[in-house]
Amino acid sequence: MTTYAQGTSLWQDARQRLLRNKAAVGSLIFLLLMTIACFLLPLCPFIADPNATDLQHIAAGCSLEHPCGTDQLGRDLLARVLCGGRISLLVGLVATAVSLVLGLVYGLISGYAGGRVDALMMRAVDVLFALPFIVLVIVFSLSIEEPCKELTATVVETTGLARESVAPFLSLVPLFFAIGALGWLTLARMVRTQTMELKSREFVLAARSLGLSHCSILFRHIAPNLLGTVVVYTTLAVPGIMLTESTLSFIGLGVRSPNSSWGTLIKEGADRMELTPQLLIFPSLFFCLTLLALNFLGDGLRDAIDPKSAKD
Amino acid sequence: MLSRLAAWCVSLALGLVVGGCGDSRSSVERATEQGILIVGNGQEPVSLDPHKATAVADGKIITALLEGLVRPDPKDDTGVLPGMAESWERNEDATVWTFRLCEARWSDGRPVTAQDFTYAFRRMLHPSFGGKYAEMLYPLKNAERFNKGECPWEEVGVQTPDAHTLVLTMGGPMPHLLPLLLHFTWCPLPAHHVEAMGGMLDRRSLWMKPENWVGNGAYVLAQHEYNNFLEVRANPLYHRAAQVRNKGVRFLPTVNGYTETRMFFDGKLHITNNVPPEMAAWAAQKAPTEFCNDAYYSTVFYRLNTARPPLNDPRVRRALSLALDREALVRDVVRGVGSPSFAFTPPVSGYAPVVPGWSHGTQEQHLAEARRLLAEAGFPDGRGFPVLELMTTSRDVQRILAECVQAMWKQNLGINVDIRANEWTAYKAAQRSGQYDISASNWSGDYPDPATFVELWRTGGGNNCTAWGDADCDAALSAAAACADPDERLQHLRRAEAVMTEAQPVIPLYHSRRTYLKHRDVSGWFPLMLDNHPFDAIGIRSPHHD
């Protein structure tokens, strides 16, 4: 989220406009419920252990005991989807935030500075764009393997938490770095293009002639106008990042078996779609509904905070 | 490239216009009409030069293109039929084999001579060529020394008294030599042609490209589009050309078993390479007469790194092995596409499975024994047992199997293992350098003889990778290698395997089976343990010609 100070009245306006937007409010409630469900429900006794196999009931259909059926090892699908949601939501949030901040700042500076600085920064983006992603990821996962193990050990030691509950989340740390390192490239290019357009606009020229510092022009006057781009990019990037996670867990980075994420569940379901369609349908449903809600909320936020719509 | 693109665009446009109203028959129907067999080959071949090839997919194609001294029996892969050699004899201790070659010609019309065999063997073993599968020829006397540059070629046990006689001198008794000769590494090469295309040691030689191909097999290489298909056509100069039952074979590099199975039902393939376990029941129900489930000379097992504690304790290894319910694994996870076993070497004629004494009894007894052993090793109820890492490849079946094993160990012994999925080369590298705790592995035999499995466990062997070794095992293996009597030789191998399974440096899980689909019009295809089908014996019955 970009922060900029224009007095509290704008924020109050924004909140009011947001609350008037039914789709956005509904989405916000849905997302909150989903988060609560994913993080708290698996702790309840009536939800099965997501990793408990039951070879007597493989790929079973929906029943009272297993509301979404079971998977190919007889594990409760609902529990797996909920636990997978924890990982996917976390990845979506953290990795997106990392790439958002990087992309925004990089693009702003590049577009605003122009000239040689811009050329240098954009050619660096070109290099990163063309670097083979898998190679980077493999090198990365190998180099970070040991530190990550140490981190897990330290956390288990200091907090006294059970290893099984900590390890799935800590194994995501390299993933955040990997996605964060490359996920921001498209956004940086988009932000740069728009910054270049904005900086020749009248209000920036005015701010400059008033003697404002570059920093304040960039972050107070140009950045707020990029909100639309950022929102749109986020709704595009989050599903991409959550799915990238699933491809990466197949080469040992990201979520470790037997834990799941929405991406890995959908991938497993897609391979068996003619045999056990429920393995594809339920994870996809959770995934798509969450992203749809995120999309509506993003649009609502954008409409609410947009400085131009304040004139309405 | 531009012209290809232009041609492609034009044909696409035409295709779109003509669309389905042109030829509405499926690929298989059209191929059947032409007498061409379409076969799923699992992957893109690495090379068609028998001295650079190693993959199973390469072997299947090379077998169609080149014929060795003997050729495979379409009904039984422990038997051999005369190939380039019309007859052979051996001396009493099976150290010298004499082959009499038949009158055969290369596809360019030149005769096949004994010198073509020596040329091929020399090229494969040449120290400055780097033949990848050179080890397959090591049974020849001094072959290994020549390969390592320690002796001249003249000392290697290959002689050609005349153009149609080949005498092979072995390093030791080789009563089981004949099935070994089926392997593509023993094929001859057209010496005159390889020489003309750049010479014996020219690694960049293009003699095996479709436009340059010269071979002596039932087929000649017709067309190869990288990652798309490879087609071989019947060789009119083949010495048994009249007996070839089809006009050609098209191999597709079908990597994804799910896609391949769907393609079969869409009429794209006569024979598929692999139906994934989870699709097996569905495919069997959908096409009961076309679904095949054959035994395969291969074992799925877990390597244990015996250099790392606590896996250096045989009691721990035995406990880990006993705690796995193989019946359940095979029934529910692999879906019956395998036979559960405590033995490493799959059964083959004359060699019954070797299982350790402690593996008899019921699953309950196994569990009780496993818990007892673990407690004895200092980890009662799994307390204090370190978290081991179970390394797998990213293949789907492997991963699910690992998840099930992980759950069983946790449930039955109270120990935790982490699963680490590695991409293929990183997995291999970690395994070969001993950078793992437990590694999900499999091994397929190159020839129908238990030695191809048991030899793995020689101390310091290249594919051992478990850091385990035992003098008794090595002694038994050496005794087997020096033994001329076939039955006695198998006894030595059994002894070696018994030592190995007792120590349990690996946990055998099951012997694999192959599940695939075979079109109802295909005839002459029999279940073979090594999957080494001679394609010339396979017929395609066109429904229109009945």
Add this chain to the structure above:
Amino acid sequence: MIKTFLKRLFQGAIVLVVLETITFFLIRVLPGNPFMGDRKLPDHIMEQLNSLYGLDQGAWVQYWHYWQNILLHGDFGPSLVHEGVQVSSIIGQAFPVSLGIGVLAMLLAILLGIPAGMLAAYYRNRRPDALVMLPAMAGICIPAFVVAPVLGLTLGMHVPGLSVAGWDSPLCAVLPALTLGLINAAYLARLTRGGMVEVLGQDFIRTARAKGVRPLRLLFVHALRSGLLPAVTYLGPAFAALITGSFVVETCFQVPGMGLHFVNATTDRDYFLIQGLVLFYGILIVLANLAVDMALVVLNPRLRSSDAA
């Protein structure tokens, strides 16, 4: 303009050199080597192979030879795994396939995505907006590895002429192109809508609308230029990525394109092939981004001022 263009080309060359250098050293850090195979090769054979391909020399020597071969002989080296095949011939066989599919997919994406995004922006927060954006969001959320088999099992199995997978008739390009086209159309629709919404809120559009300019004219003449900025920025790299193939789509449809090589070459450690592919892709990225930047200047003259700097 021409001077900028030449300058950019020169920068592009530097980008490629940096790219190749990083890749060269990065892939040699990966565990394993190109000669792993199913069975372990004896050490002396491994040494023979390494010296045959010059892999036993120092990294810098190898690096120098690599450039020497490219610049002096136009030789991108052999494939180390598929021996006897040149990297250039692998790319030469696979690129036309991916290019064909990619161009078809791109056309579909542009023809479908951009008008849809404009429509949604014009009727923002009203029914047509939802009607367009819901399927678009679905297209963004549903991954290719789901879309591809679904299309294969529905259209491929039942429409005559189309097939589940395989590459034996020109019609086989339809489903892969459709899969990629639909997904990219969804992205383009979302980006176009975002860009247009931004523009339609600006003063000059309000003025035009107040003056009674007709909606179509308003959209196409007044708003489109700035509204397309995000979509066009996305299009450049997306186009480069599309015509170099998609691993998922090529695996699902058994298509012999470039996408397979990017992944297989890496997992096989086929050093020269990886470098060749990266260089090829790098050239496309550089050209695509150059084209985009030129197009942006044409679309929006305000961007020109900084261009001269």
